Amino acid sequence: MDYSNIIDLLYLVSIIVFIIGLKGLSHPESARKGNQVAALGMGMAIVISLFAPETGDNNYLWIIGAMLVGGGIGLTSAKKVAMTKMPEMVSLFNGLGGACAMLIGIAEFGNLPAGTEMMSGAVLTNIFAMFVGAVSLTGSLVAYGKLNGSLRDNFTLPAPQLINITSLIGIIALSVMIMTQPELNMALVYALLGLSLFYGIAFVTPIGGGDMPVVISLLNSVTGIGATGAGLIYGNNIMIIGGILVGASGIILTVMMCEAMNRSLINVLVGNLGASGGGSGSDREEIVKEVNVSDLAIQLKYADKVTIVPGYGLAVAQAQHICHEIENALEDEGVEVRYAIHPVAGRMPGHMNVLLAESDVSYDKLLELEPANDSFPSTDVVLVIGANDVVNPSAKDDTSSPIYGMPILDVEMAKNVVVFKRGMSTGYAGVQNPLFFGEKTKMLFGDAKASLGKLKDEIANA
Amino acid sequence: MEQIINFLDDNTLAMLSLLVLSSFLGMEIIGKVPTVLHTPLMSGANAISGVVVIGAIILIRRADATDYLTLVLGFIGIALAMINVVGGFAVTNRMLDMFKKKERKN
Numbered sequence: 001m002d003y004s005n006i007i008d009l010l011y012l013v014s015i016i017v018f019i020i021g022l023k024g025l026s027h028p029e030s031a032r033k034g035n036q037v038a039a040l041g042m043g044m045a046i047v048i049s050l051f052a053p054e055t056g057d058n059n060y061l062w063i064i065g066a067m068l069v070g071g072g073i074g075l076t077s078a079k080k081v082a083m084t085k086m087p088e089m090v091s092l093f094n095g096l097g098g099a100c101a102m103l104i105g106i107a108e109f110g111n112l113p114a115g116t117e118m119m120s121g122a123v124l125t126n127i128f129a130m131f132v133g134a135v136s137l138t139g140s141l142v143a144y145g146k147l148n149g150s151l152r153d154n155f156t157l158p159a160p161q162l163i164n165i166t167s168l169i170g171i172i173a174l175s176v177m178i179m180t181q182p183e184l185n186m187a188l189v190y191a192l193l194g195l196s197l198f199y200g201i202a203f204v205t206p207i208g209g210g211d212m213p214v215v216i217s218l219l220n221s222v223t224g225i226g227a228t229g230a231g232l233i234y235g236n237n238i239m240i241i242g243g244i245l246v247g248a249s250g251i252i253l254t255v256m257m258c259e260a261m262n263r264s265l266i267n268v269l270v271g272n273l274g275a276s277g278g279g280s281g282s283d284r285e286e287i288v289k290e291v292n293v294s295d296l297a298i299q300l301k302y303a304d305k306v307t308i309v310p311g312y313g314l315a316v317a318q319a320q321h322i323c324h325e326i327e328n329a330l331e332d333e334g335v336e337v338r339y340a341i342h343p344v345a346g347r348m349p350g351h352m353n354v355l356l357a358e359s360d361v362s363y364d365k366l367l368e369l370e371p372a373n374d375s376f377p378s379t380d381v382v383l384v385i386g387a388n389d390v391v392n393p394s395a396k397d398d399t400s401s402p403i404y405g406m407p408i409l410d411v412e413m414a415k416n417v418v419v420f421k422r423g424m425s426t427g428y429a430g431v432q433n434p435l436f437f438g439e440k441t442k443m444l445f446g447d448a449k450a451s452l453g454k455l456k457d458e459i460a461n462a
Numbered sequence: 463m464e465q466i467i468n469f470l471d472d473n474t475l476a477m478l479s480l481l482v483l484s485s486f487l488g489m490e491i492i493g494k495v496p497t498v499l500h501t502p503l504m505s506g507a508n509a510i511s512g513v514v515v516i517g518a519i520i521l522i523r524r525a526d527a528t529d530y531l532t533l534v535l536g537f538i539g540i541a542l543a544m545i546n547v548v549g550g551f552a553v554t555n556r557m558l559d560m561f562k563k564k565e566r567k568n
């Protein structure tokens with residue numbers, strides 16, 4: 001009896017489970033279930049791969065050991081990671097998946113039987129899996145470094161576009177050389193590996209830190225394609241289809257993220273946003289007005305409508321909880337409090353929603369970009385806390401600004417704007433913000449959490 | 463020319479069809495996703511790309527018990543990919559849990 005058909009049938013079932021899971025993940029009401037269904041599909045696929053008939057020594061001890069080590073590390077880090085660090089985590093996880101595809105490619109080169117025809121599908125798929133996996137690995141690591149701040153945007157290569165194109169040509173040339181040799185030349189394989197690893201670095205380094213979410217999404221797609229490449233080595237359907245599903249949906253998600261920022265993918269990849277310094281580009285007089293906490297407390301208590309614009313700075317200061325307390329205190333005074341969430345607030349689209357949900361802020365208080373902008377003219381006070389680029393009016397009218405064209409929260413339509421900020425430094429995109437010098441704007445300098453703490457006390461006392 | 467034709471045997475063509483059709487499916491499957499779900503969806507899809515772990519499992523299972531180079535490479539591969547799989551699904555679940563908690567209260 002031939003078991004391989006039964007195995008393929010079982011794989012097909014887990015592919016269907018994957019698809020149902022992924023579909024569920026893309027709708028709010030079914031997302032949680034979708035994730036669990038996808039995890040179930042993965043569990044099924046792994047179990048099938050463990051028991052499908054194979055010709056080797058099985059070496060189950062090695063497999064179980066590795067699964068326990070990896071699973072344990074994965075579970076612990078997933079439980080411990082702070083929600084603000086989520087983008088870094090996803091980036092790191094993604095790089096590890098890429099590393100696995102790369103290792104498979106390397107190992108299978110070593111396993112090619114002597115006398116293998118080099119100009120063959122087997123060699124081509126090995127090259128592909130190794131290349132794609134390596135790019136995903138180093139690219140994700142650079143993205144990780146940029147997000148956690150250990151790599152700054154001024155860490156760049158000279159003439160990045162030239163280096164990128166040269167590396168790509170080199171990679172293609174090496175691949176052709178490997179395939180046209182009479183027999184396997186491991187020196188060429190290692191040269192290809194080295195150049196692929198380098199290309200991942202060269203590809204991500206010139207892209208600004210503010211665009212890392214898009215890059216991670218793209219690299220996620222790349223890892224999926226790497227999984228497909230590894231699947232082609234073994235003719236394994238679940239790897240091929242699972243990988244390509246992630247590859248294709250990852251591209252779509254990447255494009256959607258770019259659309260949320262009103263930019264094209266090409267513009268993100270070669271646009272070099274974060275690296276440029278960006279002048280103020282504004283003719284406003286650079287005079288900053290400050291407000292003190294007790295005045296602000298009174299102003300807030302007598303307001304009818306207050307809108308909070310949270311940014312990554314709020315999350316970094318861990319101030320979302322105290323923000324929620326202020327919201328409650330003001331609601332007790334009869335003030336209507338809302339949150340305006342920019343699509344790219346935080347470090348990833350949807351990141352801020354997760355952070356506020358963590359602090360028990362009610363869902364229906366969150367306004368998306370358009371309803372928020374509609375509500376600003378009737379809003380008395382807007383509190384901008386730790387946000388900068390997403391409220392920068394130069395995105396509207398200053399064509400020389402690197403963020404020109406990005407939709408912003410137009411807080412200047414409100415009657416008063418108070419900006420909570422550490423100092424006058426520029427935002428993540430490195431662009432000066434004319435909002436700070438606006439007529440209706442007042443600044444409250446200091447650590448967001450400390451300022452909000454004082455504000456809360458003042459509201460209670462006033 | 464012969465080599466190219468050798469490439470395009472029945473098996474390769476079947477594989478190619480599978481690739482093309484799956485790409486279309488992947489592009490259609492997620493459709494319009496609200497921004498609030500971008501982060502969890504990315505993280506969940508990332509976990510699915512850990513399906514590459516199966517390749518490392520096959521690699522080790524096919525190896526000789528004395529082929530330590532392959533075994534070590536495969537061991538590292540499985541461990542890294544399992545971090546991706548388990549960590550990815552767990553972290554996605556944690557994110558989505560927070561939304562669920564909210565919905566119940568309202």
